[in-house]
Amino acid sequence: MSSPWQEAQEPVLALSVVIPIFNEAGNIERLHKELTAALRGIGRDYEVIAINDGSNDKSAQLLNAVQAHDQRWHIIHFRRNFGQTAAMAAGFDAARGEIVVTIDADLQNDPQDIARILAKFDEGYDIVSGWRQNRKEPFLLRRLPSALANRIISRSTGIHLHDYGCTLKAYHFDVVKGVQLYGELHRFIPALASQMGVRVAEVPVADRARRWGSSKYGFGRTFKVILDLIVVVFLLGYFNRPLYVFGAAGFLVGGVGTALSAYLTVFKLLTENKIGDRPLLQLAALLMVLGVQFVSTGIVADMIMRTYHESQHKPIYYVRERRWSKPESQDPSPESAEAGANA
Ligand code: UDP
Ligand code: MG
Numbered sequence: 001m002s003s004p005w006q007e008a009q010e011p012v013l014a015l016s017v018v019i020p021i022f023n024e025a026g027n028i029e030r031l032h033k034e035l036t037a038a039l040r041g042i043g044r045d046y047e048v049i050a051i052n053d054g055s056n057d058k059s060a061q062l063l064n065a066v067q068a069h070d071q072r073w074h075i076i077h078f079r080r081n082f083g084q085t086a087a088m089a090a091g092f093d094a095a096r097g098e099i100v101v102t103i104d105a106d107l108q109n110d111p112q113d114i115a116r117i118l119a120k121f122d123e124g125y126d127i128v129s130g131w132r133q134n135r136k137e138p139f140l141l142r143r144l145p146s147a148l149a150n151r152i153i154s155r156s157t158g159i160h161l162h163d164y165g166c167t168l169k170a171y172h173f174d175v176v177k178g179v180q181l182y183g184e185l186h187r188f189i190p191a192l193a194s195q196m197g198v199r200v201a202e203v204p205v206a207d208r209a210r211r212w213g214s215s216k217y218g219f220g221r222t223f224k225v226i227l228d229l230i231v232v233v234f235l236l237g238y239f240n241r242p243l244y245v246f247g248a249a250g251f252l253v254g255g256v257g258t259a260l261s262a263y264l265t266v267f268k269l270l271t272e273n274k275i276g277d278r279p280l281l282q283l284a285a286l287l288m289v290l291g292v293q294f295v296s297t298g299i300v301a302d303m304i305m306r307t308y309h310e311s312q313h314k315p316i317y318y319v320r321e322r323r324w325s326k327p328e329s330q331d332p333s334p335e336s337a338e339a340g341a342n343a
Helices: 025-043 059-069 084-094 111-121 139-156 171-179 185-196 221-238 242-271 280-311 332-342
Strands: 013-022 047-052 074-079 099-102 127-132 169-172 199-207
Touching: 013 025, 013 084, 025 047, 025 059, 025 111, 047 059, 047 084, 059 074, 074 084, 084 099, 084 185, 099 111, 099 171, 111 127, 111 169, 111 199, 127 185, 139 185, 139 221, 139 242, 169 171, 169 185, 185 221, 221 242, 242 280
Parallel strands: 013 047, 013 099, 047 074, 127 199
Antiparallel strands: 099 169, 127 169
């Protein structure tokens, strides 16, 4: 089936709300009601993009029913369950709003909080994150790992947020179009976007109990988050020129190895002692080989980054705004310049 949908190059309305949905049948009608009330209250032009992430309950029918009588809702049905990150990525691709708000379908976030998030956004931020100050979830299995993760992500990315895991966040159009998401990376968007140069703020939001159904995640998520964290830290730290980082490590390690073997050589030549059975010799050889490996890994990583940037036309810089003067006003008097050239 053909569809009129096309990815927007620039925003055409004020607000897009993106909702990932996996088996939330019992929440959808209430979600529609609460969200509509909240968004009407805000009074901006909006669209809602609901992504049905391969639900196998009645979510699909219920979403279609909502869309049938509410023109502002658009539904994307995935062929199977691809995960929350993929669902959000599909929403971001489709979004046409200047501000893109993400929210969970289970009503753990309160749609009424969107108004305060937008108010903050209007102060001139690119990302405004919800911060669940009174979380309702179990301490040991949910809040403790997430507090630790928030600390580590904040430290290692320089974007300090108390609650990376809160889905209720608002992003500028440029941010959602600019970040590439894989795995479970949706919770790291503010960190990934730090690459672009973003202004980030936090707003305390309510955390409510899930309305219906159960959480889609267990403790296993913690491990995925840790692995994702490693990737994010790597991506951020080594992004443009991995060779600089690997190369520095390579020079350091290789340098120590070379110094050690120089010492051993001098030692042998001056004292006529045997050095063949010295553990230091093995260490020196090991360090020199490691040094070469670091440098060559750096070169390979550099080539991969090149492919990444060039194949996707990824810029190495991001512009917040362009203020372009008209050609006439840029060049005060082209005639006089020409006259000067003729003279
Ligand atoms: N979700 C999704 N695909 C998945 C898992 C979850 O779209 O594979 C949606 C889910 O329907 C909900 C949101 O992501 O709207 C957050 O999921 P959940 O409430 O289970 O996470 P928790 O609140 O327990 O962190
Ligand atoms: Mg939830």
